Amino acid sequence: MSNNYKTSAAPLPMHTANTRSHIAGAFNHLKNDSDELREVSPEQVLFKAYEDAGQPHGPVLYAVKGEHWNGVSPGFLNFINNFKFKPEDMGYAECGYGIQRHRDFMRQLILAEHELSERRPPKGLDIDVGCLAMTTRMAMYDFGKVAFRHAKATHPEQRPVALVPTPAWDYRGVFKDIGFEIVYLPIRPENGWQPDLSEWRDIAKAVSEDPERHLALTISNPQHNPTGKQWASDVTAFLLELSARESAYLLIDDAYYNVHDPLVPVENHLRVVLELFDVNNGVNDLVRSGMFDRWVATRPFGKQFSCNTMGVAAITTSPVLLRQLGRESWINRYHCNTHNAELMCAWLAEPESADWTLESGLRYTAQKEHVRRRLVERMGWPEDSVCVGPSTSYMLFEVPKVYQAGAESIDRFRDDLFYATGTLISASLFNQAAPAPYVRLHLGSWPDVIEEFLRRWEAAGLNYHQVEPFPGTASMSRALPSSAFREKK
Numbered sequence: 001m002s003n004n005y006k007t008s009a010a011p012l013p014m015h016t017a018n019t020r021s022h023i024a025g026a027f028n029h030l031k032n033d034s035d036e037l038r039e040v041s042p043e044q045v046l047f048k049a050y051e052d053a054g055q056p057h058g059p060v061l062y063a064v065k066g067e068h069w070n071g072v073s074p075g076f077l078n079f080i081n082n083f084k085f086k087p088e089d090m091g092y093a094e095c096g097y098g099i100q101r102h103r104d105f106m107r108q109l110i111l112a113e114h115e116l117s118e119r120r121p122p123k124g125l126d127i128d129v130g131c132l133a134m135t136t137r138m139a140m141y142d143f144g145k146v147a148f149r150h151a152k153a154t155h156p157e158q159r160p161v162a163l164v165p166t167p168a169w170d171y172r173g174v175f176k177d178i179g180f181e182i183v184y185l186p187i188r189p190e191n192g193w194q195p196d197l198s199e200w201r202d203i204a205k206a207v208s209e210d211p212e213r214h215l216a217l218t219i220s221n222p223q224h225n226p227t228g229k230q231w232a233s234d235v236t237a238f239l240l241e242l243s244a245r246e247s248a249y250l251l252i253d254d255a256y257y258n259v260h261d262p263l264v265p266v267e268n269h270l271r272v273v274l275e276l277f278d279v280n281n282g283v284n285d286l287v288r289s290g291m292f293d294r295w296v297a298t299r300p301f302g303k304q305f306s307c308n309t310m311g312v313a314a315i316t317t318s319p320v321l322l323r324q325l326g327r328e329s330w331i332n333r334y335h336c337n338t339h340n341a342e343l344m345c346a347w348l349a350e351p352e353s354a355d356w357t358l359e360s361g362l363r364y365t366a367q368k369e370h371v372r373r374r375l376v377e378r379m380g381w382p383e384d385s386v387c388v389g390p391s392t393s394y395m396l397f398e399v400p401k402v403y404q405a406g407a408e409s410i411d412r413f414r415d416d417l418f419y420a421t422g423t424l425i426s427a428s429l430f431n432q433a434a435p436a437p438y439v440r441l442h443l444g445s446w447p448d449v450i451e452e453f454l455r456r457w458e459a460a461g462l463n464y465h466q467v468e469p470f471p472g473t474a475s476m477s478r479a480l481p482s483s484a485f486r487e488k489k
Contacts, residue, residue, distance in 0.1 A: 025069025097130030122282030228389030
């Protein structure tokens with residue numbers, strides 16, 4: 001049997017397979033044909049303008065909120081595609097914080113991964129662990145409702161205040177909607193992007209001394225989004241003790257606990273908190289304050305395996321508070337997605353899930369360093385204007401000097417860069433009351449996708465010291481060169 005192949009090699013595609021996957025995901029998530037509904041999303045509004053212009057610089061690339069459609073663990077995707085559900089995995093669940101076998105599994109995982117297996121809790125100080133299958137934002141909403149009701153009962157004449165770090169994830173979007181006044185705890189580049197507890201202490205004192213306000217809730221994010229820096233354990237200890245004094249609640253958002261450079265020790269704030277409760281065998285002022293029933297730690301797994309759509313998390317707290325969260329959950333929603341919890345628990349039990357956690361941590365670390373070097377060595381960024389840390393899938397960089405004037409400068413840079421390159425990054429959505437003009441880049445995609453970001457940025461002339469801003473929508477009339485993997489001679 002003869003083969004009638006042509007002798008010339010097949011032409012190389014314009015994009016790699018990973019980039020094509022990313023492009024398809026970005027298109028599916030950004031396209032919205034409803035004029036009214038599209039206005040809810042600044043990214044979808046920008047996409048429509050770019051699409052109408054013919055996508056001049058190539059298909060849209062997306063690195064904004066961390067939604068994953070590319071970069072998911074291949075082993076996990078294969079595990080999902082071969083998983084066999086049973087009929088009893090479907091339907092509503094009675095408890096919004098997990099069926100018993102899922103809760104049992106998550107408890108053992110939290111005890112092991114947070115080095116708590118040897119802990120012998122004093123009477124009344126044992127933890128409970130829920131398996132939430134509806135994203136930690138829902139747990140935070142339940143938690144906020146409990147904390148708000150407590151604040152109104154104990155301080156009925158005062159406005160409940162939530163102390164929220166900035167820059168940060170969208171805690172404001174959860175707690176302001178419940179009714180909290182938001183007071184920001186800034187994290188500044190001049191302090192190495194670490195919390196300044198002296199400054200935070202002064203802010204908390206001002207709230208506490210205001211007769212019209214009550215400090216009702218505090219938030220710790222030990223592996224910090226978006227800086228990627230780890231916070232020292234004394235940050236959470238400070239917030240815990242502050243909350244105990246003020247009859248407030250504490251949220252420990254452990255979203256990126258294992259999204260981390262595996263060569264750098266991980267700060268284990270959950271263990272530190274429990275050690276503080278255990279002092280003197282539980283006979284101490286912290287326990288007497290009732291604080292053990294006013295804290296929660298959230299640990300989602302979508303970040304760890306690049307599968308945010310799964311929405312499965314471990315919720316660690318006291319048995320009393322978990323019951324209160326379960327009550328709120330019944331009030332606010334029916335309990336679905338138990339099949340996602342079944343799938344995630346099964347995957348977490350696989351050795352391959354631990355392998356991926358290690359490998360992806362190394363990959364994020366390498367990509368952060370790669371982007372940092374390109375910005376510094378080829379696009380003019382000062383070393384101290386690029387922020388990378390050992391945790392999370394994000395990094396920050398300062399906007400070019402020419403964009404550092406005016407309250408809207410961060411959004412303007414995001415928009416102008418998009419019109420000039422077709423690449424979307426995060427602007428002020430996650431920089432409420434931003435202490436410095438920085439934008440956030442999500443690195444959850446594969447290296448070849450990130451490389452296409454950098455190629456377009458350089459081709460467009462992005463530079464920290466560029467003399468003029470990009471010309472806005474006019475940039476879409478001058479297309480960038482396309483990527484080329486094999487130059488013709």
